Amino acid sequence: MAETDDQIRQVLREHAKLPVDAGSIGAETDLYAAGLTSHASVNLMLALEDAFDVEFPQSMLRKQTFQSIGSIREALDSLVRTVAR
Amino acid sequence: MASVADVADALARFGDRYVERLFTRHEVESCRGTPEVTATGLAARFAAKEATVKALGWEDAPLDWRSIEVRRGASGACSLVLTGEAAALAARRGIDELAVSLTHEGGVAAAVVVGLTERHQPRACVCRCSCGGHTATRRARLGGRRGRRADGGRAGAMKEIGEQVKSVDTSRAERRRG
Numbered sequence: 001m002a003e004t005d006d007q008i009r010q011v012l013r014e015h016a017k018l019p020v021d022a023g024s025i026g027a028e029t030d031l032y033a034a035g036l037t038s039h040a041s042v043n044l045m046l047a048l049e050d051a052f053d054v055e056f057p058q059s060m061l062r063k064q065t066f067q068s069i070g071s072i073r074e075a076l077d078s079l080v081r082t083v084a085r
Numbered sequence: 086m087a088s089v090a091d092v093a094d095a096l097a098r099f100g101d102r103y104v105e106r107l108f109t110r111h112e113v114e115s116c117r118g119t120p121e122v123t124a125t126g127l128a129a130r131f132a133a134k135e136a137t138v139k140a141l142g143w144e145d146a147p148l149d150w151r152s153i154e155v156r157r158g159a160s161g162a163c164s165l166v167l168t169g170e171a172a173a174l175a176a177r178r179g180i181d182e183l184a185v186s187l188t189h190e191g192g193v194a195a196a197v198v199v200g201l202t203e204r205h206q207p208r209a210c211v212c213r214c215s216c217g218g219h220t221a222t223r224r225a226r227l228g229g230r231r232g233r234r235a236d237g238g239r240a241g242a243m244k245e246i247g248e249q250v251k252s253v254d255t256s257r258a259e260r261r262r263g
Contacts, residue, residue, distance in 0.1 A: 017091070018105045036178045038138070039087055039088075039091055039092070039095075039131060039135075040091075042095070042103070042106065042107060042150075043094075043098070043099070044092075045106075045108070046095075046098075046102055046103060047098075048200075049102075055199050057239050058147055058149055059147050060147070061147050061148055061149070062145050062146065062148060063145055063148075064145050
């Protein structure tokens with residue numbers, strides 16, 4: 001879990017253009033409140049697809065999916081479980 | 086608002102995947118040109134999509150950015166075409182028409198979107214002033230502010246406004262007589 005969170009933080013650092021260091025963001029911190037814009041959330045989604053070798057289906061492209069590191073981890077977990085089946 | 090540099094970065098990093106997630110074929114065709122022209126045009130279209138999301142009061146339904154299309158007409162003027170969930174949400178909100186304005190300057194693209202509902206459409210003025218036509222909205226607001234819309238409907242508000250106008254006319258006539 002911590003490893004996944006760190007990977008997500010790395011993607012955030014490179015693509016989310018947050019005004020704060022991604023390393024200081026807690027798992028449940030609201031990323032939109034931390035400065036994540038709609039456009040950056042699209043970049044974040046595409047970068048997560050590259051980093052975790054998954055594809056976000058249309059049904060997951062909602063604001064809540066990218067609300068926090070924890071919600072991104074849950075979405076990635078469910079995608080990885082779906083791929084593994 | 087959208088930064089043209091951010092869109093250019095995304096195009097360079099993610100290429101077609103970025104374009105296909107956000108923009109329709111028509112939008113891409115409308116923005117063909119130099120890399121700067123393309124990034125600027127797509128940034129303006131993204132700004133319009135984001136403004137539309139806000140105008141529609143989008144909450145947490147899945148968002149397909151391509152369901153909000155900026156359509157450029159032969160004159161160069163742009164309009165919005167909604168499909169899928171965007172169109173369904175507009176219908177639920179009672180929005181019949183969306184007006185869009187795009188602009189870009191200094192590396193930033195911006196858009197303003199206004200949603201119009203049937204009850205906000207300008208209608209022939211019922212009062213006898215020289216305004217050339219108050220809108221139903223203004224009349225409804227006038228009625229609401231004075232707490233006279235007991236039924237919450239436009240018909241009630243219109244009747245009340247008609248009575249207010251009649252009362253003003255009567256006062257004027259009395260003043261003239263006096």
